[in-house]
Amino acid sequence: MKERLQKIKGDTLEKIEKIGDLADFEEIRIKILGKKGELTKVLRGMGQIPAEERPAMGKLANEIRAEIEEKLEGKRKELEEKIKKIQEKKESIDVTANPQTVEIGHRHPLHQTMEELEDLFLSMGFDIIDGPEIETVENNFDLLNSPKDHPSRDRSDTFYIDDKTVLRTHTSPVQIRVMKSQELPIRMVSAGRTFRFDEVDDTHSPMFHQLEGLVVDKNVTMANLIDTLDMFIHALFGKDMKTRYRPHYFPFTEPSIEVDVSCFDCKGRGCDACHYTGWSMELLGGGLVHPKVLENCGIDSSIYSGFAFGLGVDRITMVKHNISDIRLLYENDQRFLEQF
Ligand code: FA5
Numbered sequence: 049m050k051e052r053l054q055k056i057k058g059d060t061l062e063k064i065e066k067i068g069d070l071a072d073f074e075e076i077r078i079k080i081l082g083k084k085g086e087l088t089k090v091l092r093g094m095g096q097i098p099a100e101e102r103p104a105m106g107k108l109a110n111e112i113r114a115e116i117e118e119k120l121e122g123k124r125k126e127l128e129e130k131i132k133k134i135q136e137k138k139e140s141i142d143v144t145a146n147p148q149t150v151e152i153g154h155r156h157p158l159h160q161t162m163e164e165l166e167d168l169f170l171s172m173g174f175d176i177i178d179g180p181e182i183e184t185v186e187n188n189f190d191l192l193n194s195p196k197d198h199p200s201r202d203r204s205d206t207f208y209i210d211d212k213t214v215l216r217t218h219t220s221p222v223q224i225r226v227m228k229s230q231e232l233p234i235r236m237v238s239a240g241r242t243f244r245f246d247e248v249d250d251t252h253s254p255m256f257h258q259l260e261g262l263v264v265d266k267n268v269t270m271a272n273l274i275d276t277l278d279m280f281i282h283a284l285f286g287k288d289m290k291t292r293y294r295p296h297y298f299p300f301t302e303p304s305i306e307v308d309v310s311c312f313d314c315k316g317r318g319c320d321a322c323h324y325t326g327w328s329m330e331l332l333g334g335g336l337v338h339p340k341v342l343e344n345c346g347i348d349s350s351i352y353s354g355f356a357f358g359l360g361v362d363r364i365t366m367v368k369h370n371i372s373d374i375r376l377l378y379e380n381d382q383r384f385l386e387q388f
Contacts, residue, residue, distance in 0.1 A: 179222035301335025
C-alpha cells in the first residue's frame with residue numbers, strides 16, 4: 049500500500065509539472081482525485097488493510113492527497129495568470145502604432161453643383177421643392193401644353209413605364225405640381241434627375257440633371273427672368289462671364305429663350321473647344337409661363353404672369369470645372385472624381 053501511494057504521488061507530481069492548459073489540468077485532477085480517481089480508490093480501500101496498519105496508512109494517504117491538492121492549486125493559479133496575460137495583450141491598444149488612414153470621400157461634383165445652385169437660389173428668396181422622377185404623362189406633357197404630336201413625346205425620345213406614366217423628361221412637371229397645390233405668389237427651384245432616349249456623346253447622357261425655376265406673381269416680365277439668370281450666372285461663374293439670350297421655342301413658355309455663356313477655355317475669344325464661336329454649349333432654356341399652362345393649373349392669366357427656366361446641371365458642372373466630356377461624370381473613376 050505504502051509503495052502504491054508513493055508511486056501515485058511521484059507520477060502525479062511529475063504530470064502536474066507538465067500541465068500546459070486548463071483542459072490538461074482538469075483531466076489530471078479527475079484521474080487522481082475524482083470519484084473514480086486513483087487516490088480516491090486507494091482511500092476507499094483502507095478498510096481492507098490490517099487494522100494496526102490503518103492509522104499510519106491513512107495519515108500517509110491524507111498527506112499525499114494534501115500535497116497533490118496543494119500542487120494542483122499552485123498550477124491552477126499559474127495557468128490563470130498565464131491566460132490573463134494573453135487576454136490583456138490581446139485587448140491592449142498600442143498608442144504608438146501607426147494609425148490606419150481612413151479615406152474620406154466627398155460629394156459627387158454633380159451634387160456639389162446642385163447644392164451650390166440651391167444655396168444661391170435660396171439666398172435669392174426661392175423655396176426648394178422636390179419632385180418625383182416617375183411622372184404622369186399629363187404633368188410631363190399635357191398640362192405643359194406639349195401637343196400629342198410633339199416629338200419629345202415620341203417613344204424613341206421618352207422612357208415610358210405605361211401609357212400614362214413616364215420617367216420625367218425634364219423637371220418642368222414640378223411647375224405643374226407646385227402651381228396646382230401652392231398659394232400665390234410662387235418662387236421655387238427644384239433639382240433632380242431627368243431621363244431621355246438621347247444618344248450618348250460628349251454633351252448628352254440618357255440620364256442627366258436639371259434645375260427648374262418658377263416665379264408666378266403679378267407683373268412678372270422677361271426683364272425679371274433675364275435679371276435673375278444674369279445674377280445667378282455671375283454669382284456662379286464670376287462677373288466677367290458674358291451671357292447670350294437666343295430666341296427659342298418651348299410649348300410651355302411664350303416667349304421662350306435659350307441661354308449660352310462665354311467659352312470657359314478662351315473667355316469668348318474663340319478656340320478649338322468652342323469651335324471658334326466664343327460661346328459654350330447650350331446651358332439652359334426659359335421663358336414666360338404660357339398663359340394656357342397657368343390656366344391649366346387654375347391660375348387666372350389675366351391677373352398673374354410668371355417666368356420659368358430649366359438649367360442643365362451636368363453642363364453647368366462641365367463649364368465650371370472645364371470638363372470636356374459628360375461621360376466622365378458617370379464613369380465613377382476615382383482618379384477623376386477626387387479632383388473636385
Ligand atoms: C427643357 O428641358 C425645358 N424643360 C427647359 C425649360 C424649363 C424651358 C422651363 C422653359 C421653361 P431642354 O430640352 O433644352 O429644355 O433642356 C434644358 C437643358 O438640359 C439644356 O439646356 C441642357 O443643358 C440640358 N440637357 C438636355 N438634354 C440633355 C442631355 N441628354 N444630357 C445632358 N444635358 C441635357
